[in-house]
Amino acid sequence: MQTLVNKALRGIHAVEEGVLALLLLSMIVLASLDIFLRMFTGGGLVWVSPLIRIMVLWLGLLGALLATRDNQHISIDILSRVLGDALRRWAQAFTSLFAAVVCGVTAWYSIEFVQGSFEYQDEVMSGVPAWPLQIVIPLSFAMMSLRFALHSAGYVFVKNYRKLAGPEQATTQEGDA
Amino acid sequence: MIQACISFGLLLIALYGAPLFTVILASALFGFYRAEIDLQVVAVEVYRLAEMPVLSAIPFFTFAGYLLGESKAPQRLVRITDALLGWMPGGLAIVALCACALFTAFTGASGVTIVALGALLFPALQNSGYKDSFGLGLITTSGSLGLLFAPSLPLILYGVVAQQMGLDIPVSIDDLFLAGILPGLLMVFALSAYSIWQGRGLPQSTSRFDRAEAWAAIKDSAWEIPLPFLVLGGIYGGFFAVSDAAAVTALYALVVIVFIRREVTFKNLPKVMQESMMLVGAIMVILGVSLASTNYMIDAEIPTKIFDFIRAHIDSKYTFLILLTLFLLVLGMMLDIFSAIVIMVPIILPIAIGYGLHPVHLGILFLANMQLGYFTPPVGMNLFIASFRFNRPVMELYKATIPFFVILLACVLVITYWEGLSLVLL
Numbered sequence: 222m223q224t225l226v227n228k229a230l231r232g233i234h235a236v237e238e239g240v241l242a243l244l245l246l247s248m249i250v251l252a253s254l255d256i257f258l259r260m261f262t263g264g265g266l267v268w269v270s271p272l273i274r275i276m277v278l279w280l281g282l283l284g285a286l287l288a289t290r291d292n293q294h295i296s297i298d299i300l301s302r303v304l305g306d307a308l309r310r311w312a313q314a315f316t317s318l319f320a321a322v323v324c325g326v327t328a329w330y331s332i333e334f335v336q337g338s339f340e341y342q343d344e345v346m347s348g349v350p351a352w353p354l355q356i357v358i359p360l361s362f363a364m365m366s367l368r369f370a371l372h373s374a375g376y377v378f379v380k381n382y383r384k385l386a387g388p389e390q391a392t393t394q395e396g397d398a
Numbered sequence: 399m400i401q402a403c404i405s406f407g408l409l410l411i412a413l414y415g416a417p418l419f420t421v422i423l424a425s426a427l428f429g430f431y432r433a434e435i436d437l438q439v440v441a442v443e444v445y446r447l448a449e450m451p452v453l454s455a456i457p458f459f460t461f462a463g464y465l466l467g468e469s470k471a472p473q474r475l476v477r478i479t480d481a482l483l484g485w486m487p488g489g490l491a492i493v494a495l496c497a498c499a500l501f502t503a504f505t506g507a508s509g510v511t512i513v514a515l516g517a518l519l520f521p522a523l524q525n526s527g528y529k530d531s532f533g534l535g536l537i538t539t540s541g542s543l544g545l546l547f548a549p550s551l552p553l554i555l556y557g558v559v560a561q562q563m564g565l566d567i568p569v570s571i572d573d574l575f576l577a578g579i580l581p582g583l584l585m586v587f588a589l590s591a592y593s594i595w596q597g598r599g600l601p602q603s604t605s606r607f608d609r610a611e612a613w614a615a616i617k618d619s620a621w622e623i624p625l626p627f628l629v630l631g632g633i634y635g636g637f638f639a640v641s642d643a644a645a646v647t648a649l650y651a652l653v654v655i656v657f658i659r660r661e662v663t664f665k666n667l668p669k670v671m672q673e674s675m676m677l678v679g680a681i682m683v684i685l686g687v688s689l690a691s692t693n694y695m696i697d698a699e700i701p702t703k704i705f706d707f708i709r710a711h712i713d714s715k716y717t718f719l720i721l722l723t724l725f726l727l728v729l730g731m732m733l734d735i736f737s738a739i740v741i742m743v744p745i746i747l748p749i750a751i752g753y754g755l756h757p758v759h760l761g762i763l764f765l766a767n768m769q770l771g772y773f774t775p776p777v778g779m780n781l782f783i784a785s786f787r788f789n790r791p792v793m794e795l796y797k798a799t800i801p802f803f804v805i806l807l808a809c810v811l812v813i814t815y816w817e818g819l820s821l822v823l824l
Binding site: 238241242245248249250252253256270273274275276277278280281282283284285286287288289291293294295296297299300301312313315316317319320323324326327330331333334335337354355358359369 | 410411412413414415416417418419420423424427436437438440441442444445447448449450451453454456457458461638641642645646648649652667668671672675676677678679680681682683684686732733734736737777
């Protein structure tokens with residue numbers, strides 16, 4: 222069971238990381254190609270620029286999802302540092318739970334947004350429907366919600382979860398004992 | 399009453415370390431809920447991230463910066479600045495300042511500079527006879543120096559946020575890049591002058607300008623030297639839009655560092671991508687949800703109300719600027735620069751325009767203040783990064799940075815009150 226879960230997790234991580242790398246590389250190549258064509262042939266590819274804008278959205282939300290996995294989101298975190306270890310764990314469990322709820326609510330209403338876009342047949346360009354591209358919003362917020370919920374449970378039930386959950390992010394101030 | 403309780407609760411949750419974007423998101427959701435607006439609007443606002451052409455500059459520049467940081471470019475940068483500037487009085491300190499400023503401009507001031515360059519520069523400063531406190535202070539301060547030079551991420555982000563607000567005076571990122579030059583140079587010169595004064599009486603460590611070494615250093619950096627020219631020349635010369643320059647920079651860095659120099663292997667490349675895109679994701683998600691909360695705030699006329707309130711008490715632009723400086727210093731100490739821009743600019747900008755400030759000038763003074771906030775005791779982020787990196791108590795860093803803080807505070811005041819310094823190049 223344990224190994225199965227681990228395998229599944231590793232699979233999910235690999236997919237996320239693979240999609241991220243693919244997105245970033247293709248954005249760099251596409252954008253550069255477009256610039257090159259514009260400079261030397263006088264005409265670029267019209268579909269590149271709208272495509273890249275959508276890819277930026279995907280890349281950003283995927284990056285945010287990875288940041289959730291590794292606890293790398295930007296936060297202030299001034300007060301929890303004056304708490305003792307035990308209380309601090311509860312504070313972290315609570316803030317993660319809060320984040321899970323907020324992301325969950327957002328995911329829920331994002332689904333309605335995508336449904337609306339589907340029903341009204343919104344388009345990105347003529348002939349290209351918008352909803353498959355927008356689906357990243359509910360998807361990423363739902364997964365972030367799930368991850369925050371797991372973090373929250375982790376803080377409550379797993380010893381030393383902080384260290385397991387990934388590195389402290391830069392704005393929580395390192396070396397401050 | 400309920401509103402006040404909720405706001406206080408959210409503030410508390412933020413201070414206890416909840417991801418900032420969830421706090422902003424919660425306040426936007428609550429605001430729209432109270433105004434009886436369908437909460438779908440939050441998704442609509444997040445989707446607006448896909449409607450800003452200039453935004454692609456952020457992942458491109460961040461990726462290029464991380465790649466450069468992972469390569470041996472920092473060593474080469476120190477070598478070439480040393481070869482070219484090391485002969486001057488106070489040379490090594492000036493080398494440190496210039497190298498850090500350039501590196502920060504390209505990597506965004508996220509503490510990378512202290513970690514990547516500090517490790518090289520601090521021992522070198524010690525060896526040439528500078529006091530430890532001077533070296534520590536210099537490195538810590540330099541970690542955010544260069545923020546005002548193109549193509550730094552905070553400048554781009556300020557432009558993106560300001561452009562969303564539909565102002566009468568348009569704020570182009572090209573203008574911000576131009577406006578940052580002189581204020582940025584002022585800071586570099588002021589710190590250089592202090593370094594020369596501190597270095598008086600030290601034996602000249604690197605004796606003279608060594609032509610052979612200079613040439614060797616230039617050859618060593620041959621692949622990196624075109625980069626600033628490509629980016630800055632391209633943008634200032636009008637050949638590239640900012641997002642184009644960013645794409646070209648990313649491609650160039652990728653080709654040079656992975657394929658030609660092979661300092662980042664294929665195996666490590668995905669890791670560099672992930673790390674850089676986590677930062678991008680963290681910034682973008684805050685930007686996305688702030689679009690929603692800003693929309694709500696402007697609907698509720700909050701900036702106008704704050705402006706009316708301040709206006710009732712303060713007439714003069716100059717008094718307002720003093721208060722703004724104090725406020726921004728505290729803000730810069732508490733919040734990282736990206737969240738500060740995204741959250742506060744939509745509130746402050748309309749107020750500042752009401753007092754007759756130019757939006758580009760406000761951008762420069764905002765960032766100059768934030769730069770100071772990075773090492774404002776007691777909680778400026780770079781103080782802790784330096785303390786961690788050099789294994790010194792934070793108290794020692796507080797003391798070491800005081801003279802630098804005073805000098806840069808003077809610069810910030812000049813930048814704040816002398817509008818022309820920012821606007822003359824536009």
